[in-house]
Amino acid sequence: MADREQVRHLEGMAVEMRRNLLRLALSFDGPVHLGGDMSMTELLIALYHYGMNVDPADIRAAERDRFILSKGHGAVGMYIAMALRGFYEFDDILATYGQFGSAYGMHPCRTQLPALESSTGSLGHGLPIAVGLAFAARQRKQTHRVFTLIGDGESCEGSIWEAANTAGSYGLGNLVGVVDFNKQLMTNLNGNTMNLEPFADKWRAFRWNTIEVDGHDMAAICDVLDNLPPADGNRPTMIVAHTIKGKGVSFMERSIAWHANNLNQEFFDIAMAEIDAAAAKLEGAVA
């Protein structure tokens, strides 16, 4: 179980991840998917720094937990969470991101970047791939879990539900999905055109063990990860994480414009001040 101190440490990591997101977006001359990166910050930190059994020193360990970023446009968020865990150097990411020949770009590329389990970027692909990894692990009697993080907008793709049906039917207990339910797609809010609700019930209907959580509450996320059903059980788990797109920066929150955008110095300063203020408040609460 995560004690208070551990949770506090993870929250600090989340602050640092948001800062690095801003730093990278400022230095890169092009759009960065800040909205969805900020909404999954706590989730990625909790997975890479608490919930998943991964080791930067042994990236091919046979029974490491696997992670696939199904919402591949969140690659920057994943690189940064992994860098904080020791997989990569943030300075390398900062120096080369998005350039020809760099391993770090808008969508994760496994053939260029070690420690990734799969390339992604076209939506609706990661969950089916994760189902494949889960089948392989089960047949080989391996004990690790397969985690995948999907977008709610991404869940409009039929392939998500085809994979959901397969995992539910075959009872892949070693599969854990997390959905970043930020109620926004790229160009619309959920409910504006498409309506995903009742979202959690959809997963239940597909025979998934479905848990809802506040995706910005670190203690709550840790609690869910602590209480996952055994990997050799017969139901996949879906963690429906309620989040806010752009979380932590007022002008990015719930804004269509910040799905992906260029960050200039002026907006960077405002955003960083807000993150700093929230961090100071966190410090105060602990002290």
Place this chain on the structure above:
Amino acid sequence: MSTAVMNSPAKNVVKLGDKAAGRGVMDQVLVDLGTENEDVWTVCADMSTYLGSFRKAFPDRYIDVGIAEQTSVGIAAGLALEGAIPFVAGMAPFISMRSLEQVRSDVCYQDLPVKFVAWYGGLTTGGGSTHNAMEDIALMKQLVNMDVVSVGDPNMVGALMRASMDHPHPLYIRFGVGKGDPCLYDPETISVEIGKGILAREGSDATILAHGDLVFEALRAAEALAETGVNARVVDMYSIKPLDKELLLRCVEETGHIVVVEDHLTFGGLASSIADALMDERVMPRSFRRLGVPQIYSGFGSPQVNWAQYGYDRGGIVAAVIEMLG
């Protein structure tokens, strides 16, 4: 064949290199077409911000299905079966690859007049290989009943959408980023017709045939070549299927040397169509070069950097022409 004179929103004379937004033109022309013809619909998969004007003007003829490209095409087929003229607007990789079977079996098989307006053709997204559309022309031109155009001039996106209204078959209209694209022509000076190419620059030493964004690179290359005394002709082969064979054969006859440049795999796109046509006509150019994406999944980076890396930007074109003229 349908012709349309280009209808530019700008009053001023458009010069080579002026910037315009193909996606903005698309949205505006959709509104015009929707006003003129109440059977015009627009269907997209989470691309609403690029279709704001049409959506506002005709909310009851606008469908955004969320991120579900296959379904967007299936729905367009359904609409067309009821007599509608649907435009499916979206990113080239996902229209051409994700919904390929729907495009083929729902639309092309039934020869329905569904129009696909696809941006981010070639290596223009900067997003890496999941987002590059370097096979789309090969996939689309292979489909029976489908015609394929690839547009470099942003205003021509609109002209071809207009032309498509008299074209009762599936049509794939491809362009690049669709934002800040260089203009190629003053709209008053050219006419656009599915099945025709445009002689964009006269020349007698060699012909550079290009489509899409690479027409601009080819024109710049021809300027640079002129400074070295080489007179290169540039042809905008925006109509890849049907192909303007007459113009092609004329270029071979008059210039002998042929360079094909495209932001696409070098096999399967325009170069392959041209090679097929020349073989069928038993015409052998003095030399033949294809410039484009080799058999590789390219990395990240801007379109220009990618084009240069694989030798098909203006510099690469210049080098190829000089080399072939020996």
